Amino acid sequence: MTITTVNQPSLAPPATSVGVVGWMRQNLFSTPLNGGLTLLAAALIYLLVVPFFQWAIWNADWIGSDQSACTSDGACWVFILARMELFIYGFFPTTEYWRVDLVFALLAVLIVPQFFERFPHKGWIGLFTLTGFPVAVYFLLVGGSFGLEPVESGKWGGLMLTLVLAFVGIVAALPIGILLALGRRSDMPVIRTICVCFIELWRGVPLISVLFMASVMLPLFLPEGVNFDKLLRALIGIVLFQSAYMAEVIRGGLQAIPKGQYEAARALGLGYWKSMSLIILPQALKLVIPGIVNTFIALFKDTTLVLIIGLLDILASVQSAIVDPAWGNVSTEGYLFAAFSFWIFCFSMSRYSQALEKKLETGYSR
Amino acid sequence: MTEAIEQVSTADDGLMIEMVDVHKWYGDFHVLRKIDLEVKKGERIVICGPSGSGKSTMIRCINRLEEHQRGRISIGGVELTGDLKNIERIRREVGMVFQHFNLFPHLTVLENLALAPIWVRKTPRAEAEEIAMSYLERVKIPEQAGKYPGQLSGGQQQRVAIARSLCMNPQIMLFDEPTSALDPEMIKEVLDVMVELAHDGMTMLCVTHEMGFAKTVANRVIFMDEGQIIEENEPEEFFTRPQHDRTKLFLSQILEH
Numbered sequence: 001m002t003i004t005t006v007n008q009p010s011l012a013p014p015a016t017s018v019g020v021v022g023w024m025r026q027n028l029f030s031t032p033l034n035g036g037l038t039l040l041a042a043a044l045i046y047l048l049v050v051p052f053f054q055w056a057i058w059n060a061d062w063i064g065s066d067q068s069a070c071t072s073d074g075a076c077w078v079f080i081l082a083r084m085e086l087f088i089y090g091f092f093p094t095t096e097y098w099r100v101d102l103v104f105a106l107l108a109v110l111i112v113p114q115f116f117e118r119f120p121h122k123g124w125i126g127l128f129t130l131t132g133f134p135v136a137v138y139f140l141l142v143g144g145s146f147g148l149e150p151v152e153s154g155k156w157g158g159l160m161l162t163l164v165l166a167f168v169g170i171v172a173a174l175p176i177g178i179l180l181a182l183g184r185r186s187d188m189p190v191i192r193t194i195c196v197c198f199i200e201l202w203r204g205v206p207l208i209s210v211l212f213m214a215s216v217m218l219p220l221f222l223p224e225g226v227n228f229d230k231l232l233r234a235l236i237g238i239v240l241f242q243s244a245y246m247a248e249v250i251r252g253g254l255q256a257i258p259k260g261q262y263e264a265a266r267a268l269g270l271g272y273w274k275s276m277s278l279i280i281l282p283q284a285l286k287l288v289i290p291g292i293v294n295t296f297i298a299l300f301k302d303t304t305l306v307l308i309i310g311l312l313d314i315l316a317s318v319q320s321a322i323v324d325p326a327w328g329n330v331s332t333e334g335y336l337f338a339a340f341s342f343w344i345f346c347f348s349m350s351r352y353s354q355a356l357e358k359k360l361e362t363g364y365s366r
Numbered sequence: 367m368t369e370a371i372e373q374v375s376t377a378d379d380g381l382m383i384e385m386v387d388v389h390k391w392y393g394d395f396h397v398l399r400k401i402d403l404e405v406k407k408g409e410r411i412v413i414c415g416p417s418g419s420g421k422s423t424m425i426r427c428i429n430r431l432e433e434h435q436r437g438r439i440s441i442g443g444v445e446l447t448g449d450l451k452n453i454e455r456i457r458r459e460v461g462m463v464f465q466h467f468n469l470f471p472h473l474t475v476l477e478n479l480a481l482a483p484i485w486v487r488k489t490p491r492a493e494a495e496e497i498a499m500s501y502l503e504r505v506k507i508p509e510q511a512g513k514y515p516g517q518l519s520g521g522q523q524q525r526v527a528i529a530r531s532l533c534m535n536p537q538i539m540l541f542d543e544p545t546s547a548l549d550p551e552m553i554k555e556v557l558d559v560m561v562e563l564a565h566d567g568m569t570m571l572c573v574t575h576e577m578g579f580a581k582t583v584a585n586r587v588i589f590m591d592e593g594q595i596i597e598e599n600e601p602e603e604f605f606t607r608p609q610h611d612r613t614k615l616f617l618s619q620i621l622e623h
Contacts, residue, residue, distance in 0.1 A: 263431050264468035268482035268534060269458035271450075278485060282472050362474070 110184015153231035168274035177246025202244035215309035249291035252283030293353035388437035415590035440585030469515035521552030
């Protein structure tokens with residue numbers, strides 16, 4: 001038996017295991033093979049990334065108004081800047097741009113509070129963003145009332161159209177999806193059957209065919225003289241399609257809630273809707289935030305499909321601009337710009353969902 | 367609040383719970399066979415028996431977490447039927463504590479307690495929180511009010527669960543193996559709260575294997591096996607002179623160590 005009587009002093013770790021050198025040793029050069037791979041990767045990065053940045057930034061042309069400004073061998077961002085109005089507003093009348101700007105500004109003002117931990121009346125602002133705001137946007141963009149000149153949806157386009165489609169899709173698909181998911185788990189056979197049929201029908205067809213049907217077939221079945229807007233038809237198609245996906249994501253969350261939670265809620269005398277809205281859904285939705293945001297992101301990118309029914313979203317308006325013979329070959333710049341625009345929005349949604357998950361974590365696990 | 371209490375109160379004969387010829391099946395399996403049980407106001411009943419004997423199912427029939435298929439169950443003179451309004455009215459007056467606590471993990475302890483009074487009893491929030499705090503003090507954990515259930519120990523969680531039921535000011539409390547999921551050193555703190563509740567005159571039905579609790583607190587001990595009430599007696603008699611062979615066997619098995 002040994003009994004230690006002298007405390008061992010606390011020594012500093014060896015220099016080779018801490019700091020930059022230590023980190024590199026552990027992560028980059030732990031074995032000869034890893035060392036080789038590290039060098040290979042470094043070479044690849046040098047060969048690919050450096051030329052890209054030279055093209056995109058150092059050698060790029062930024063200032064000017066037409067193709068004559070693009071003299072260097074770098075990217076011709078002049079083209080993007082010169083056609084920016086088309087990419088943002090589509091064919092919205094120039095004199096009415098302020099209406100779109102106002103919508104963007106409103107959206108920004110309403111969303112900013114959601115990124116703060118504590119903001120006065122944050123919940124009400126959120127609720128307004130989802131309810132009052134879309135109504136305001138409708139009157140602002142469609143016009144025809146309050147002395148605003150009507151702008152038909154055929155003139156909508158670019159980023160503005162993309163955002164309208166995505167926002168309406170997200171705001172409407174989530175509640176419909178929740179109702180469908182609850183309906184699918186209902187005890188009432190009629191409601192359950194209706195929800196199952198709806199979900200399976202919409203999930204079983206591609207979005208493209210939904211959009212085609214909405215724009216081509218639907219008018220054939222409508223009575224003479226009844227004709228509603230192409231954009232509206234596309235929107236309804238997107239919302240119903242995405243709500244079916246959303247329903248399945250949410251159903252996954254509902255199934256993960258232990259039976260005891262339902263029982264505890266019922267035992268306290270809470271009725272169905274109160275147990276669902278106060279106890280079950282807050283937990284279920286939190287569990288499936290990654291799935292919900294995944295669906296949102298897919299929805300956001302799927303909005304580009306409206307180009308096949310003749311609506312020019314941001315990608316379609318870029319496409320229509322790059323074939324302009326006045327600009328030479330600017331397709332790389334155009335597509336990069338479109339991709340980057342999508343990435344900004346999708347990445348923000350992704351980051352927001354991660355922050356939300358972290359905030360809602362209450363440390364309960366069983 | 368007063369309206370509900372008036373509607374569900376003791377019947378004229380002082381009966382809180384009346385079960386007459388109650389049967390229940392899970393598919394073909396006959397879980398409850400002819401249960402007859404009367405519980406008076408202020409009675410404290412301990413129900414024991416081997417696992418699968420239908421103890422939990424029986425008390426879960428009392429607030430209709432399980433549906434009985436034959437017979438009659440009345441709570442405070444109101445019969446339990448398929449009528450949802452009736453069921454919700456009875457559930458307001460019947461508190462239940464579960465084996466696995468079933469606290470709401472997304473709400474703080476205080477919110478867990480105040481939720482049902484606010485949304486079911488329509489108590490103003492401030493008042494509901496005040497009541498909640500008073501019950502937290504009664505179960506001796508007022509300092510945990512702002513924490514989430516996941517941050518508490520099992521014993522603390524179960525005490526919160528008891529307080530949550532009490533906040534609804536129930537006439538009857540049902541306990542479904544409240545200490546079975548707890549570590550041994552936490553059982554006492556929960557039993558202490560239950561003993562105190564018994565002293566205050568609460569009508570209690572408790573499924574438990576805590577025989578010490580049964581001896582000190584119960585008016586009656588019920589032994590169930592295979593879906594039937596085999597024996598029913600005062601604790602003293604029940605433990606010293608069990609009548610039925612199955613009761614003797616069960617008692618010898620749990621009291622051996």
